[in-house]
Amino acid sequence: MVRLKSRYLLCGVCVSDRRNLSLLDDRAIYTATKAAVARAHGDYGAALSSLGFSVKYLNAHTGIVFLRCRKSHYRLIWSALPFITSLENRGQRVPCFLNCLHVGGTIRTCQKFLVRYNTQQLHRMLPLCQSEAERSEIRKSVLSCTLKKEADDEEEDE
Amino acid sequence: MAVFMDLNITYTTDKKRLRSVIETAAHLGYSTVAINYVVDLQQKKQVSSSVFPGKSRPIKVLNRLTVVASDPSHFRPNAEYKAYDLVAVYPTTEKLFHAACMTFDVDIICVAVIEKQPFFFKRSPINGAIERGVFFEISYTPAIRDSTMRRYTIANAISLMETCKGKNVIVTSGAEKPLELRGPYDIANLGLLFGLSEGDGKAAISTNCRAVHLHGETRKTALGIVHTMKKDQPLTERQEEEHAPVSKRAKIETV
Numbered sequence: 570m571v572r573l574k575s576r577y578l579l580c581g582v583c584v585s586d587r588r589n590l591s592l593l594d595d596r597a598i599y600t601a602t603k604a605a606v607a608r609a610h611g612d613y614g615a616a617l618s619s620l621g622f623s624v625k626y627l628n629a630h631t632g633i634v635f636l637r638c639r640k641s642h643y644r645l646i647w648s649a650l651p652f653i654t655s656l657e658n659r660g661q662r663v664p665c666f667l668n669c670l671h672v673g674g675t676i677r678t679c680q681k682f683l684v685r686y687n688t689q690q691l692h693r694m695l696p697l698c699q700s701e702a703e704r705s706e707i708r709k710s711v712l713s714c715t716l717k718k719e720a721d722d723e724e725e726d727e
Numbered sequence: 728m729a730v731f732m733d734l735n736i737t738y739t740t741d742k743k744r745l746r747s748v749i750e751t752a753a754h755l756g757y758s759t760v761a762i763n764y765v766v767d768l769q770q771k772k773q774v775s776s777s778v779f780p781g782k783s784r785p786i787k788v789l790n791r792l793t794v795v796a797s798d799p800s801h802f803r804p805n806a807e808y809k810a811y812d813l814v815a816v817y818p819t820t821e822k823l824f825h826a827a828c829m830t831f832d833v834d835i836i837c838v839a840v841i842e843k844q845p846f847f848f849k850r851s852p853i854n855g856a857i858e859r860g861v862f863f864e865i866s867y868t869p870a871i872r873d874s875t876m877r878r879y880t881i882a883n884a885i886s887l888m889e890t891c892k893g894k895n896v897i898v899t900s901g902a903e904k905p906l907e908l909r910g911p912y913d914i915a916n917l918g919l920l921f922g923l924s925e926g927d928g929k930a931a932i933s934t935n936c937r938a939v940h941l942h943g944e945t946r947k948t949a950l951g952i953v954h955t956m957k958k959d960q961p962l963t964e965r966q967e968e969e970h971a972p973v974s975k976r977a978k979i980e981t982v
Contacts, residue, residue, distance in 0.1 A: 585906060648916045651909045652871055668755055668910035
């Protein structure tokens, strides 16, 4: 059976300044990635990345991005990701880098990984909490992280 | 594959920036980093005040010394080297490269990434270094900063891989700012660009780095068997961590 297989790269966008995160949108990431692939791999890379490449999901609060590409050359696109140094959005440059967390074959597997990853992050944030109210909120979110929820709960309180 | 190490964080005098780099590394999943103090030829050696940011996540911080050498005589003061966990040399001539591979007491040999390699790699010194357990280091941050450096990095890396067949290679950052670090899986993938196979790429940031760490530790011991610790000084954190160094042979602690 012929089936078009794809790979989903789960990346986190890391910025030095958290407030800049909310300025992200998927067009910016799309153009930045295409430009990086074109710079790193030339015309061949630019051509390959135009096939079936898209940004499927972007969470501006946590900086999680799903990139989708073809299975035959996801490595090429992945190898150009470290060369992204900034994202351009409406004339503002945000210096950042993309950190690839997981590669999955379907969105569902990536989501499962994301739920586990977020619970780990919440566990890490627990000792850093300042007040008891925040702590109980985090505990509640940890217990309620499931796949059914539409957006993974997270408390970004630092 | 759980243990990732980044063995090259450039030392800056700005402690806050150093601390933020180390925190970013911890956030990305590295378990150990090494702060690199570069010593150049005629310059006086820097004060090795190791900065230990408060361990918010359990990340281990090592010290590393890199000697930029263009003359064999530059490399011999031995007593100071014991203060560092890792010693690296950056040879600039062919004769020095040969000497460093065969005889110098180093853990890491840095491969040039910001300029065209002035000499070619020959198989015999590289095989000698592999037998002795010396590793070759490729740093990737210049490749991120600038496009010409990227070409030099890839060219030098590939010529190294042709001669050493991917053995004994580590890939490290040379990060000065926290935004120049990259995650471990990304770097394992960068290894593909450098000519490493997939398994070699993953080894370059995990098992090979661990081997370098052990190599550095055994340099302090006598033949890897006896490990001495000064007890009259107040124990710095570094010595506390060395309380149980992992060594392949049984060790006897003598005070």
